[in-house]
Amino acid sequence: MGEAEDGLKPKRVVFVTVGTTCFDKLVKVVDTQEVKDELLRRGYTHLLIQMGRGSYFPTKSAGDDGSLAVDYFTFSSSIADHLRAASLVISHAGSGSIFETLKLGKPLIVVVNEDLMDNHQSELAEELAERKHLYCAHPRTLHQTIAGMDLGALLPYSPGDATPVAKLINRFLGFPED
């Protein structure tokens, strides 16, 4: 996939985000050679990691030698810009990150944090994966998901509408219908 001609290779960024959480297992696994090789094989050129409150720092790389360029930061107020610039998003299972990515129409792999006490978050990722809006993975299976994913098979997500809820609330309170 376009490995040969160096200067012409288009920039394809993989953006990894853990939101405000601490999810070292995800940062660690995207920093493994296994995953980085797989991303390179799929035609991605850059790996940008938003690592949040985690304590594991990935190894930065300029990517001059044809390898994947790796960079990271802890927090940013412009996550939306990074999402927009990405060709693939790998995210924690927080609903904020999931829906922000889906609304931008970006291909998304959600990685579930198995260490959370009340792990309800996998519910949302699994449901949306079943509806083919994203891929759902675990830290251990991420490289397999990247190898096997077919981004063309993902269906665009049509955002919800709060109007029916507002209508019921208004009716309950006795306000006239518009």
Add this chain to the structure above:
Amino acid sequence: MAQKVISKTHRFCGKRLLVVTFLITIIAIILVRILYVIWRTGKPLSKRAPQQPLSTLIVLGSGGHTAEMINLLLVLQKERFSPRYYIAAATDNMSLQKARVFENSLADSSGVKGISAEFMQIYRSREVGQSYVTSVWTTLVALAHALWLMIKIRPEVVLCNGPGTCIPLCVIAFIFKVIGIRWSSIFYVESIARVKRLSLSGLLLYKLRIADQFFVQWPQLKRKYPRAHYVGCLM
């Protein structure tokens, strides 16, 4: 001599009987009132004019919760739900900031000077990851703080969508209904992150019948909790 003792015990018994009867009556009245409030909860209010705004308490939670709430607020008629009081956990700086941005954008678009909104912080009853045992004590502290805020606000409408901070506030709103301080309507929207099971907050408000209207965002949950409303999702 013996007669005197008997009459004394008699008088004593009579007094005690009076106190017991009094207590039973009070408890019975409170119980009846609680039952009435539970019965009345969930029944629509009588017609009102749109010019009669309702003071509204909006409970915000971190991350996705606030995004969902703002999506709902975007479509609610702001002039009907006014003034608006926003409450978020003291450990959560982002949510109130997002609410401020939202209110400012409203003021800009409508051109009305002076926002009819207030922003407050509250102690949290349970942090993410905190054990259920220690959360008993932290819940008590949160309850006292919540009482203080609720006495100040006395909202007519409570909107909440998930975070644990809404439990003390909703319980106090319910107690205010029982005592007759303020009749409020409580709306709860379960987070979109809940697909198969309700959150602890949601389960409590549903089972205790504290919420007047209870919304879920997935059809699976509606099947499991038939009193809930499912009319699509907010995100």
